[in-house]
Amino acid sequence: MESQHTLVLLVEDHPGVLNRVVSLMRRRSFNIDSITVGHSEQPNVSRMTIQLRGEAEDIEQAGKQLYKLLEVIKVIDLQPSEAMIRELVLVKVAAKGAIRAEVVQTASIYGARVLDATPNSVMIEMAGTEEEIESFLTMMRVYGIREMVRSGKVALPRTLSKKTDSQTRHMNPLAAD
Amino acid sequence: MVATDPTTQRTEANQHTQPEVLTGAQIVCRAIEAEGVSTVFGYPGGAVIPLYDAIPEANLHHVLTRFEQWSGMAAIGYARATGKVGCCIATSGPGATNLVTALADAMLDSVPIVAITGQVIEPLIGRDGFQEVDITGITLPVTKHNYIVHDVNEIASTIKEAFYLARSGRPGPVLVDIPKNIFQAKTEYIPAKLTPRKSYQPTTIPNMRQVRLAADAIAQAKRPLIMAGHGVILSNAEDEFTEFVEKTGIPTIFTLLGLGAMDELHPLAIGMMGMHGHRRANRALDECDLLINFGARFDDRATGKLSGFAPNAKVIHVDIDPAEIGKNVQTAVPVVGDVKEVLKLLTPEVQAGDHTSWRNWIEGQHNRVLRAALEDRPDWPEPYAIIKEIADVTNHDAIVTTDVGQHQMWAAQHLGVKHGKRWITSGGLGTMGFGLPSAIGAKMGRPDLEVWTIVGDGGFQMSGTELATSVQEGLDINIAIINNGYLGMVRQWQDLFHARNYSEVAISGPDFVKLAEAYGATGIRVTTDAEIRPAIEKARSIKGPVLIDFVVEPEANVYPMVAPGAANSQMIEGNGE
Ligand SMILES: Cc1ncc(C[n+]2csc(CCOP(=O)(O)OP(=O)(O)O)c2C)c(N)n1
Numbered sequence: 001m002e003s004q005h006t007l008v009l010l011v012e013d014h015p016g017v018l019n020r021v022v023s024l025m026r027r028r029s030f031n032i033d034s035i036t037v038g039h040s041e042q043p044n045v046s047r048m049t050i051q052l053r054g055e056a057e058d059i060e061q062a063g064k065q066l067y068k069l070l071e072v073i074k075v076i077d078l079q080p081s082e083a084m085i086r087e088l089v090l091v092k093v094a095a096k097g098a099i100r101a102e103v104v105q106t107a108s109i110y111g112a113r114v115l116d117a118t119p120n121s122v123m124i125e126m127a128g129t130e131e132e133i134e135s136f137l138t139m140m141r142v143y144g145i146r147e148m149v150r151s152g153k154v155a156l157p158r159t160l161s162k163k164t165d166s167q168t169r170h171m172n173p174l175a176a177d
Numbered sequence: 178m179v180a181t182d183p184t185t186q187r188t189e190a191n192q193h194t195q196p197e198v199l200t201g202a203q204i205v206c207r208a209i210e211a212e213g214v215s216t217v218f219g220y221p222g223g224a225v226i227p228l229y230d231a232i233p234e235a236n237l238h239h240v241l242t243r244f245e246q247w248s249g250m251a252a253i254g255y256a257r258a259t260g261k262v263g264c265c266i267a268t269s270g271p272g273a274t275n276l277v278t279a280l281a282d283a284m285l286d287s288v289p290i291v292a293i294t295g296q297v298i299e300p301l302i303g304r305d306g307f308q309e310v311d312i313t314g315i316t317l318p319v320t321k322h323n324y325i326v327h328d329v330n331e332i333a334s335t336i337k338e339a340f341y342l343a344r345s346g347r348p349g350p351v352l353v354d355i356p357k358n359i360f361q362a363k364t365e366y367i368p369a370k371l372t373p374r375k376s377y378q379p380t381t382i383p384n385m386r387q388v389r390l391a392a393d394a395i396a397q398a399k400r401p402l403i404m405a406g407h408g409v410i411l412s413n414a415e416d417e418f419t420e421f422v423e424k425t426g427i428p429t430i431f432t433l434l435g436l437g438a439m440d441e442l443h444p445l446a447i448g449m450m451g452m453h454g455h456r457r458a459n460r461a462l463d464e465c466d467l468l469i470n471f472g473a474r475f476d477d478r479a480t481g482k483l484s485g486f487a488p489n490a491k492v493i494h495v496d497i498d499p500a501e502i503g504k505n506v507q508t509a510v511p512v513v514g515d516v517k518e519v520l521k522l523l524t525p526e527v528q529a530g531d532h533t534s535w536r537n538w539i540e541g542q543h544n545r546v547l548r549a550a551l552e553d554r555p556d557w558p559e560p561y562a563i564i565k566e567i568a569d570v571t572n573h574d575a576i577v578t579t580d581v582g583q584h585q586m587w588a589a590q591h592l593g594v595k596h597g598k599r600w601i602t603s604g605g606l607g608t609m610g611f612g613l614p615s616a617i618g619a620k621m622g623r624p625d626l627e628v629w630t631i632v633g634d635g636g637f638q639m640s641g642t643e644l645a646t647s648v649q650e651g652l653d654i655n656i657a658i659i660n661n662g663y664l665g666m667v668r669q670w671q672d673l674f675h676a677r678n679y680s681e682v683a684i685s686g687p688d689f690v691k692l693a694e695a696y697g698a699t700g701i702r703v704t705t706d707a708e709i710r711p712a713i714e715k716a717r718s719i720k721g722p723v724l725i726d727f728v729v730e731p732e733a734n735v736y737p738m739v740a741p742g743a744a745n746s747q748m749i750e751g752n753g754e
C-alpha cells in the first residue's frame with residue numbers, strides 16, 4: 001500500500017550533496033513531495049528531510065540506495081507518531097479596510113503571526129503540521145491568497161536518538177540481517 | 178617494467194629528507210603509483226597536457242588508445258583480468274564525455290576503475306569555456322562516486338580515497354576531475370593515508386545468525402541449486418566457492434558474469450542461466466526448492482520474467498550490497514557480506530548432502546546444440562565450433578574477452594570457462610566495441626597469459642582502430658571475428674519477434690585481412706570448417722596481434738533463447754539436436 005513517509009538524512013555538508021540525493025531519487029523513480037536541507041547540531045553535518053510516497057518496499061529500497069551515497073551518514077524513516085513534522089508557510093493575503101481586522105483575528109486563532117502589512121494586504125507566517133497549515137490556508141483562501149511559499153517539511157524524532165522507539169526505523173543497511 | 182617498487186624507495190628516501198615540492202600533475206602520478214598501478218590507459222589534450230608532462234618521468238606505462246572510450250574499456254579489461262584497479266586518463270570536454278560509456282559499463286558490472294579527467298582552469302569553470310563540460314554532473318549516475326579537486330594539497334588524499342572506493346565494498350568506477358591550474362600548482366608532496374569515513378563502511382563480514390539460517394535452509398532443501406554471479410570473482414573467492422560446492426554437492430549454475438566462478442567443466446557445474454542460458458540450467462531453476470545466490474544481482478537477462486523465476490524456490494541471497502537484497506527477487510534469507518568472508522563462515526556450517534537423484538534429473542535435461550550450417554553449405558564454419566576449437570586449442574587457459582551480440586552468447590555457451598578472471602565480457606551495459614580494448618587491458622595486466630577476443634563484424638568496426646594500439650604496444654592478442662555480415666543479435670530479434678523485418682542490420686565491412694595488414698598486424702581468413710583449427714594454431718604461433726576473419730553463415734541464430742519478457746522455462750530451442 002502506498003503511503004507517505006518522512007526520511008531524515010544526516011549528510012556530510014559538501015557542495016553537491018543535495019544534487020546527489022535528488023539525482024538518485026529521480027533516476028530510481030522515487031516520488032519526492034518535498035525536500036529540505038539545513039545545518040544540524042553537528043558541525044559539517046546537514047540534516048535533510050525528504051517526504052516521499054511509496055510502498056513499504058520502495059521506501060526501504062530508497063533508504064538502501066541513499067546509504068550508497070558516500071556523503072550519507074544516516075537515514076531514518078520517521079514514523080509520524082514518533083516525531084514532530086512541521087512546515088513553515090508565508091502567505092500574502094488581500095486585506096483592505098474592515099477585512100484586515102478579520103484576517104488578523106483569524107490568523108491569531110491559528111497562532112500565526114502577521115509579519116508585514118500594506119494598504120491592500122497582510123503577510124502572515126504560520127508554522128505547524130500539515131493539517132494545521134492546510135486548515136489555516138483554507139481560511140486564508142476565503143480572503144484571497146495573492147502569494148504563498150511553503151518551506152517543505154522539517155522533522156525531528158521526539159525522543160533522543162539513542163533511545164528511539166523501535167517504530168522509528170534506522171534504515172541501517174545492516175538491518176537487512 | 179622493472180620489478181622493483183619505485184614507490185617504496187621513494188618513501189624511504191622521504192623519511193630522511195624534506196618533502197619534495199611537486200606539481201599537482203607529479204602528485205597525481207605519485208598517488209597512482211602508490212596504489213600499485215603501473216599501467217594507465219589514456220589520451221592527451223589541452224587540460225591534461227601538464228599531467229602528460231609528468232608521465233614520462235613517472236613509473237607508469239601509458240598506453241595510448243585511439244579513442245577515450247577504449248581507454249576506459251582497456252582499464253576495465255585490466256581490472257577484470259588482474260583483480261586490481263584499472264586507471265584511465267582523458268582531457269576535459271570531449272575526452273571526458275568519451276569516457277562516459279566506459280564508466281557506465283564499469284558501474285553496471287561493478288568493475289573497479291579510476292578515471293582521471295582534466296578540467297578547464299578554475300576561473301573559467303561555469304563560463305562555458307573551450308572544452309568545458311560538467312563531467313562530475315554528467316557522470317553522477319554512472320560512477321560509484323566522483324570528485325572535483327580544488328586544492329593541490331587534496332590531490333593525493335582524493336586519489337587515495339578514489340582507489341579505495343573503487344576496489345572496496347561493491348567495486349565500481351570513480352572519477353576524479355582536476356582543473357588544469359591544479360595540475361600546475363605546486364606543493365610539498367606527502368603520501369596520503371586513508372582517512373576512514375563514517376558514512377562508508379561496507380559490510381564484509383556477515384551476521385553469523387544469517388549464516389546459520391542459510392545453513393539450516395541448505396540442510397532442509399531437497400532440490401537445492403547454487404547460482405554464481407560476478408561477486409564470487411570480484412571477491413577472489415573462486416577457490417572457497419568451489420570448496421563449498423564440492424562439500425555440499427549442490428549443482429551450480431552461472432550468470433553471464435559469473436562464468437568462471439568455478440571450473441565450468443566441473444561435474445557439479447550445470448551451465449549458464451538466463452536468456453541464452455543452457456537448457457539444463459534454466460530447467461533446474463524451474464524445479465529447485467532452494468536457490469542460493471552468491472554475488473549476483475538478479476538481472477532481468479538472467480531471471481527472465483520475475484513471476485516465473487524459480488517459482489518453487491526459497492531464496493538465499495549473499496551480496497555485499499544490501500540494496501541488492503529484495504530489489505528484484507523476494508529473499509527468505511539475506512546474507513550481507515563479501516562472498517569470500519561469507520563462505521569462510523558458511524562452509525563449516527554445512528554438511529555434505531546426497532543430491533544424486535536431483536542431479537540425475539538435471540543431467541536428463543539435455544542441452545541441445547543447434548546446427549547452424551545450411552543444408553547446401555555443410556562446410557560453413559559453425560560459430561559454436563569456432564568457440565569450442567579456441568577453448569580446446571588453448572586448453573581453456575587463455576583470457577577470452579568478447580564483444581556484444583550473438584558471438585558473445587555463443588562464446589558464453591561453448592567456451593567452458595575454467596578461471597574467474599579469464600572471461601571478460603560486457604554484461605550489464607552490453608557495450609559493443611568492448612572486445613578488443615578490453616583484450617588490450619587484459620594483456621597489459623596479464624602479459625603471461627594468452628589473450629583472445631571474440632568479436633562480431635559489427636562491434637569490431639566500432640573499436641577496430643585499437644589494432645593500432647595493439648601493434649604499437651606489440652601485444653600478442655588474437656582476434657576472432659565471427660563475421661556474419663549482420664548485426665546478428667538484432668537481426669535474430671527481428672527474425673523471431675518482428676516478422677523478419679531486417680531493418681538496418683545488414684552491415685558491410687572492409688576486407689578484415691587487408692585491414693589487419695594495413696595496421697601492421699596479421700590477417701587470416703577462414704571460410705570452411707576444416708580451416709578453423711589450423712588458423713587458430715597459426716594465430717598462436719605468430720607474434721603481435723593476429724586477426725582471423727571467420728566468415729560464417731549469415732543467419733544462424735543463438736539458441737536456446739528466452740523471449741524478452743518471458744519466463745526462463747519458456748525457451749525457444751530452435752531446430753536443434
Ligand atoms: C554500443 C552499442 N550499440 C548498439 C547495441 C545493440 N546491439 C546489440 S548486439 C548488436 C549486433 C552486434 O553485431 P555484431 O557485432 O556483428 O555481432 P553479432 O551479433 O553479429 O555476433 C547490436 C547492434 C549495443 N549493444 N551496443
Ligand SMILES: [Mg+2]
Nearest residue numbers: 633634663665
Ligand atoms: Mg555480426
